[in-house]
Amino acid sequence: MIQEILYPLLVLGGMGLLFGAVLAYASQKFYVEVNPLQQKVRDALPGANDGGCGFASCDAYAQAVAEGRADINKCVVGGQAVAEALAAIMGTDAGTVKKRIARVMCKGTDNNAVKKYKYHGVKDCRAANALSGGDKECEFGCLGLGTCERVCPFDAIHVTAEGIAESDEEKCTGCGMCVDVCPKNVIQLIDISKRVIIFCNNHDKGKRVRQICKVGCIACSICVRQCPEKVITMDNDLAVINYDGCTNCGACIPRCPTKTILNLDEIISEVVAS
Numbered sequence: 174m175i176q177e178i179l180y181p182l183l184v185l186g187g188m189g190l191l192f193g194a195v196l197a198y199a200s201q202k203f204y205v206e207v208n209p210l211q212q213k214v215r216d217a218l219p220g221a222n223d224g225g226c227g228f229a230s231c232d233a234y235a236q237a238v239a240e241g242r243a244d245i246n247k248c249v250v251g252g253q254a255v256a257e258a259l260a261a262i263m264g265t266d267a268g269t270v271k272k273r274i275a276r277v278m279c280k281g282t283d284n285n286a287v288k289k290y291k292y293h294g295v296k297d298c299r300a301a302n303a304l305s306g307g308d309k310e311c312e313f314g315c316l317g318l319g320t321c322e323r324v325c326p327f328d329a330i331h332v333t334a335e336g337i338a339e340s341d342e343e344k345c346t347g348c349g350m351c352v353d354v355c356p357k358n359v360i361q362l363i364d365i366s367k368r369v370i371i372f373c374n375n376h377d378k379g380k381r382v383r384q385i386c387k388v389g390c391i392a393c394s395i396c397v398r399q400c401p402e403k404v405i406t407m408d409n410d411l412a413v414i415n416y417d418g419c420t421n422c423g424a425c426i427p428r429c430p431t432k433t434i435l436n437l438d439e440i441i442s443e444v445v446a447s
């Protein structure tokens with residue numbers, strides 16, 4: 174009886190000692206000295222590991238900053254405060270961190286966009302996209318199955334009851350994880366100060382767009398002519414704004430025949446009022 178208890182205890186104890194010794198040896202043998210500057214930078218980062226800085230992890234970004242290979246204002250989660258902390262550590266100027274927000278460049282809701290078949294597959298935009306580009310006639314629009322919603326670490330993007338993804342600019346950090354996962358490439362990161370947005374991603378000819386979506390860009394170029402700053406151009410039958418020069422004047426909005434161009438502040442005030 175004693176032997177039945179003693180032997181397993183001895184075996185387990187021996188294995189514990191052996192593994193402990195191996196781990197102790199490995200930690201000595203493979204110890205990598207961390208640059209103290211890198212450690213300071215790392216400690217100042219929020220540790221979200223979201224990749225918004227363009228690096229795979231906070232560790233990788235900290236190393237790049239410490240080695241002078243990366244700017245100090247790339248942490249989108251930390252924003253200005255982290256940029257200033259890193260500036261103090263690195264002895265440099267923080268500059269300004271521009272907050273960018275994920276914008277889903279499509280308003281092709283269930284009411285606005287024509288469907289070509291009924292999708293019954295798994296609730297994943299990538300899977301749906303593999304089936305002839307998904308159930309919408311528009312091959313450029315949001316599929317509304319919420320793959321972006323599930324990947325967002327900040328609960329900042331959701332599919333609405335009308336079947337389209339929309340981001341929450343209060344919560345969005347601009348990390349870009351939704352951008353990377355969307356099979357339609359319909360999400361763009363845009364400076365939060367830019368309030369006038371052309372909510373379409375469709376490059377079809379105008380005639381085709383009229384047949385498949387009520388709110389798509391029909392490439393009429395009216396907005397191009399209306400813009401006093403001349404920052405709207407046609408890109409392969411899709412109107413696009415060069416945001417560097419856009420002043421949010423909204424001159425392009427009223428004449429757009431399909432109401433594809435929207436002012437975010439007006440949308441927000443309408444939502445608040447209702």
Ligand code: SF4
Pocket residue numbers: 277298314315316317318319320321322332337338354355356357358359360
């Ligand atoms: S934005 Fe992209 S990932 Fe998100 S629901 Fe639409 S198609 Fe899917």
Ligand code: SF4
Pocket residue numbers: 274275324325326327328329330340341344345346347348349350351352
């Ligand atoms: S909505 Fe997109 S960009 Fe914004 S926090 Fe979520 S995953 Fe990141």
